[in-house]
Amino acid sequence: MSEIVHLTVIGLIVGSIIGLGAMGLTLTYGILRFANFAHADLMTLGMYLAFFVVGDLGLAGAELGPLSFGWGMIPAALFAIAGVSLVAVATDRIVFRPLRDRGSGFLTLAVASLGIGIMLRAAIQIVWGPAQRRYTTGIHEAWTIFGDVKIKPDQLLIIALTAAAAVLLYLLLYRTRLGTAMRATSDNPQLAEASGIDTERVRQGTWIVAGALIAVAGIMFAVQSQLRFNAGFEFMLLPMFAAVIVGGIGNPWGALAGGLLVGVSQEVSTEWIDTGFKPAIPFVILIAALILRPRGLFGSTI
Amino acid sequence: MDIYAGELPALIALAGGLNWTVGFLTTVAILGILVLGLNIQWGYTGTINFGVVAFFMVGAYTSAVLTLDPPREFESYVGGLELPVPVGWLGAMLAGAVLALAVGLPTLRLRDDFLAIATIGIATILRSIANTQEGLVNRARGLNGIPRPLQQQASDAGLDYDWVLLAIAALVLLAVYLVVHHATASPWGRVLRAIRENEETARSVGKPTANYRVQSFVLGGVVMALAGAIWAHRTGTVAPDAFDNFFTFLVWTMLIVGGSGNNRGAVLGALAVGLVWFGIPLVQEDLPDALGTRVFQVRQMLIGLMIVLFLLLRPQGLLPEEKTVSRHLRAGGRRQTRWPLFTRRRPGG
Numbered sequence: 001m002s003e004i005v006h007l008t009v010i011g012l013i014v015g016s017i018i019g020l021g022a023m024g025l026t027l028t029y030g031i032l033r034f035a036n037f038a039h040a041d042l043m044t045l046g047m048y049l050a051f052f053v054v055g056d057l058g059l060a061g062a063e064l065g066p067l068s069f070g071w072g073m074i075p076a077a078l079f080a081i082a083g084v085s086l087v088a089v090a091t092d093r094i095v096f097r098p099l100r101d102r103g104s105g106f107l108t109l110a111v112a113s114l115g116i117g118i119m120l121r122a123a124i125q126i127v128w129g130p131a132q133r134r135y136t137t138g139i140h141e142a143w144t145i146f147g148d149v150k151i152k153p154d155q156l157l158i159i160a161l162t163a164a165a166a167v168l169l170y171l172l173l174y175r176t177r178l179g180t181a182m183r184a185t186s187d188n189p190q191l192a193e194a195s196g197i198d199t200e201r202v203r204q205g206t207w208i209v210a211g212a213l214i215a216v217a218g219i220m221f222a223v224q225s226q227l228r229f230n231a232g233f234e235f236m237l238l239p240m241f242a243a244v245i246v247g248g249i250g251n252p253w254g255a256l257a258g259g260l261l262v263g264v265s266q267e268v269s270t271e272w273i274d275t276g277f278k279p280a281i282p283f284v285i286l287i288a289a290l291i292l293r294p295r296g297l298f299g300s301t302i
Numbered sequence: 303m304d305i306y307a308g309e310l311p312a313l314i315a316l317a318g319g320l321n322w323t324v325g326f327l328t329t330v331a332i333l334g335i336l337v338l339g340l341n342i343q344w345g346y347t348g349t350i351n352f353g354v355v356a357f358f359m360v361g362a363y364t365s366a367v368l369t370l371d372p373p374r375e376f377e378s379y380v381g382g383l384e385l386p387v388p389v390g391w392l393g394a395m396l397a398g399a400v401l402a403l404a405v406g407l408p409t410l411r412l413r414d415d416f417l418a419i420a421t422i423g424i425a426t427i428l429r430s431i432a433n434t435q436e437g438l439v440n441r442a443r444g445l446n447g448i449p450r451p452l453q454q455q456a457s458d459a460g461l462d463y464d465w466v467l468l469a470i471a472a473l474v475l476l477a478v479y480l481v482v483h484h485a486t487a488s489p490w491g492r493v494l495r496a497i498r499e500n501e502e503t504a505r506s507v508g509k510p511t512a513n514y515r516v517q518s519f520v521l522g523g524v525v526m527a528l529a530g531a532i533w534a535h536r537t538g539t540v541a542p543d544a545f546d547n548f549f550t551f552l553v554w555t556m557l558i559v560g561g562s563g564n565n566r567g568a569v570l571g572a573l574a575v576g577l578v579w580f581g582i583p584l585v586q587e588d589l590p591d592a593l594g595t596r597v598f599q600v601r602q603m604l605i606g607l608m609i610v611l612f613l614l615l616r617p618q619g620l621l622p623e624e625k626t627v628s629r630h631l632r633a634g635g636r637r638q639t640r641w642p643l644f645t646r647r648r649p650g651g
Contacts, residue, residue, distance in 0.1 A: 035415045037352075037422075095610055107350050107414055108613060111554065114352070115609030118551055122603035126596050233547075238426060241419045276434025283423040290416055291408050 006149050007267045013155045015263020016162035017220045021236060022243035022255035023169060024213035030186040030250020030300070031206045032096065034109035038117035039214060040232035040240065042084050045120055046218030047227045048128055049080035054135055066153040068140045069223065077219055084218075085211030091116050092207050097200070117233065125229045133227040158220045165213060166256055173252070178205050186250050235279075239266065242282035246289045248296025257298070261285065324464045326580055328536060331471035332529050334572035337556045338475075338482045338565060339525030344554075345562035345623070346486050347518040348498035350414055353405070353421030354553045356428050357398050357523045359545040361530025363432070363439050364397040365390035366448045366540055378437045379445060387451040391531045398527025399520050406519040411512055425547055432542040444541025448534050467536050474532055475569070478525055483565050485521065487626070494518050495563075548602070552579065555605050558612045561619025570621055578604060 025039045053076035054060045054069065061070030095112050142150040173179035184192040185202045193199050221231060228234075239262045246261060247254020266281045289296065336354060343349045367381030369390040385393075401424075409420045432439050439445060456466045485491055496504040497511050505511045534540050552575065560571020582601045586594050593600055612619060 035418060037418075095614065098614055104613075104617075105348075107348065107418070108617075110350065110415055110418055111558070112610055112613050114551060114554065115606045115613070118548075118606030118609070119603055120606075122599045122606060125599040126603070234426075238419075238423050241423075245416070245419070274434050276430055279430050280427045283420075283427050286423060287408065287420065290412055290420065294412050294416070 002147055002149065004268060004271060005147070007271060008264055009145075009149055009151055011264030011267035012260060013151075013158055013224060013263070014267060015260035016159050017217050017224065017259075018236065018239045018243050018263050019256040019259025020162045020165055020220065021214050021217035022240045022247070022259045023166070023252040024210035024217070025240050026244045026247065026250055026252055026255040027182070027206055027213075028210045029244060031182055032092075032109075032203060033189075034096075034106040034113070035241070036113045037110060037237070038091070038113045038120060039210075040237035041117040041120035041124075042088060042211065043214045043218040043221065043232035043236055044124055044227075044229065045087060046080045046084045046215030047222040047231065048124055049083040049215070050076040050219045050222070051128070051133060051135065051227055052076075053079050055133065060136065066141070066143075067157065068136050068138070068152070068154050070136075073135070073219070077216060080215040080219060081212045084215035085208040087120075088207040088211040089204055092203065097203075121229055121233060128227075128229065130229055135222060135227075154223050158224065161216065161220070162256070165216065166253070169209070169213070169252055172209065178202070182206060182209075238279065238286070239263070239282040242286035242289070245286055245294075246297055248298045248300035250300050251296060251298050254296055254298035254300075258296075321464065322584075324468050326576065328464070328468045328471045329580065330572050330576040331468070331475040332533050332536070333553065333556060333576060334475050334569040335471075335478050335529035335532070336526050336553045337560065337568040337572045338478050339522040339529065340553055340557050341522075341562065341565060341568040342482060342486065342494075342518050342525065343522035345557060345564070345568065346491060346494040346498060347515060348414070349410070349515055349519055349522075350418040351421050351519070351522065352418045352547075352550055352554075353423075353425040354526055354550040355545045355547060356421065356425035357401060357526035358530035358533070358549065359425075359428060359432070359540075359542075360397045360401050361394035361527030362534035362540045362545075363445070363530075364527070365394040365531035366445045366534045367439065368393045369449050369535075370445060370447065373440075377440050377443075379440045380438060387449060387535055390535070391528060394527045394531035395524045398523040398525075398530075401527070402520040402523030403516070406516050406523075410515045410519060422547065422550075425545070425550060429542050429545050432545075439540075439542075442542060444539060444544075445534075446539045448538045448540065450538055451535055471532055471536070474528070478528070479565060479569065482521075482525065486565065490514075490517075551609075552605060555609050557619075559608055559619060561621040561623060563623030564619065564621045567619050567621030567623075571619065574620065575605070575608065578608075 021039070021043055025036065028036050028039070050073065054072045059072040059075065061072035063070050064073070095116060096109055099109055099112060140152060140154070142152045143156075144150050171179075173183060181192065181197045181202045182205065184195070184197055185199050189199055192202070217236075218232065221236065225231070239259070242262050243258030244255050246258035247256070262282045262285055265285060266278055269281050270278060336358060339357070340351060340354055343351050365387075367379055368383050368385045369387055370379075370382045371384055372382035373379055405420060405424055406417075409417045433442050435441070450463070450467075451470060452466055453463055456463045486494065493504060493509050493511075493514050496509065497514055501511050504514075556571035556575045557568055558571070559575050560569070561567025579601055582604075583597055586597045589597065
């Protein structure tokens with residue numbers, strides 16, 4: 001029993017990371033109206049941009065209390081957020097916007113995003129090499145929360161940050177003009193445009209928000225496990241898409257709930273089945289959602 | 303003897319180059335079959351399949367376990383039926399059809415992009431099952447000693463086996479090309495193109511579009527699985543790690559570069575992108591050091607770049623799709639070819 005509780009806790013941590021990334025993915029899916037297959041590679045880019053600050057520049061800083069990394073992670077995260085958002089906006093300007101203006105279908109945009117993902121993975125390998133890396137080394141003590149269930153301070157921070165990001169995203173979507181415009185564009189782009197909303201600026205804003213979310217999710221992933229050039233593509237792409245579809249496309253809260261569902265099922269399943277089959281769990285959830293509720297558990301609107 | 307000392311290395315280099323070319327063309331022929339399969343799905347029907355490698359892998363493994371000897375010590379896999387190679391190929395095509403039905407039936411009626419996500423998923427899952435499931439396909443160790451067609455006959459006849467393989471691959475490519483060409487030029491293919499352009503219009507004139515989409519997905523899957531079977535018997539060995547998702551993207555690049563909706567374009571794309579992909583390592587030593595040491599990443603970068611650049615600058619590919627109404631009547635009939643001649647003459651006349 002306690003093994004299942006332990007796996008559930010791990011699942012919530014992994015699910016927070018999936019959910020945070022999926023919130024960004026569902027925003028671009030709902031507002032830009034195509035499945036962005038480069039999203040997971042933007043995540044990997046976020047990991048490595050933070051590594052550039054704490055590793056390559058050596059700005060690790062003194063350790064932050066019980067956490068495994070130092071204060072240098074704060075500027076590193078800001079750098080990663082700025083960098084990933086910039087790359088996301090630039091790819092939209094150079095690739096997606098011309099295709100959009102030409103009236104290309106959403107499938108063509110999905111194929112283009114595949115090409116961008118390949119380029120990102122190759123670029124990350126060229127700069128940082130194919131080997132695995134970590135932000136820090138050394139062992140960090142875990143806290144006992146109840147019974148013999150342990151959790152690391154890093155992992156508590158991951159859950160707390162995901163909750164904070166969800167609150168911030170709520171405030172952005174429901175308390176700001178950009179948020180209102182984003183919801184309007186997601187609902188009906190033509191109508192939004194006719195009501196005087198500059199939908200291209202909304203799309204740009206969406207890429208920045210999605211870029212920030214996925215950059216933070218990437219750093220969390222690397223803190224929880226490690227950095228690898230294909231980490232996002234191999235381990236996060238399917239879980240994130242499963243979370244988005246379970247939650248309903250364009251629905252960030254659904255994506256977060258879907259992420260937690262995928263994360264917990266993935267980890268708890270290892271109690272009964274070989275870990276090698278773990279990647280199949282998000283896929284099974286995805287197919288079940290597609291067949292039973294293709295509009296998602298929570299409806300597909302922001 | 304001294305006379306030859308200088309020429310020998312050059313001769314060996316030439317023989318090496320020839321061997322390389324034969325091997326390269328065999329690979330391109332097999333990849334060309336795959337691209338033709340994807341062309342049915344994406345080029346003609348507009349169905350997105352990001353799991354090309356899953357069909358390729360299922361074809362390779364199926365043909366392998368049907369034709370292999372029973373497992374020896376330290377090996378464990380199903381099958382080992384020692385059937386003739388052509389039976390293995392038929393089994394591979396059947397397995398491709400089954401996989402296409404299993405993936406296509408639940409997802410083809412839904413939004414198109416869901417299929418993209420589902421297919422990229424199935425490829426990942428199948429690879430992890432092949433790696434994990436004990437007693438299925440010998441896990442990560444892979445299958446070895448897959449029989450090679452006509453090898454004995456070739457050595458009896460004193461033929462270089464690499465050339466025999468090239469001939470086999472080229473003949474299958476030709477056969478698949480003819481089948482796909484006739485299928486897509488038929489009224490059936492015309493419905494596929496109608497679905498691609500506007501599924502609702504196609505449905506409104508009474509075409510059961512969902513059935514057509516399933517049929518096109520299955521035909522494409524069968525072709526891809528056949529390519530996998532030929533691959534398995536050509537290399538004699540298959541292992542899960544060979545079936546990386548990147549393989550799917552390579553096939554997509556070939557189709558986009560060659561020209562979606564044009565079967566000759568599909569084969570040309572396999573050749574053109576194949577030259578870039580397999581040719582770059584040959585010139586590795588001539589590249590500047592910074593590039594030479596990262597040649598594998600550089601060529602991956604080029605693949606991604608080709609997808610994006612072609613979609614942006616030449617979406618129709620090297621050989622654009624020909625606008626045909628049917629194979630008996632080109633769009634606009636004969637007049638379109640004569641009209642420019644007539645107008646060109648007029649100013650002078």
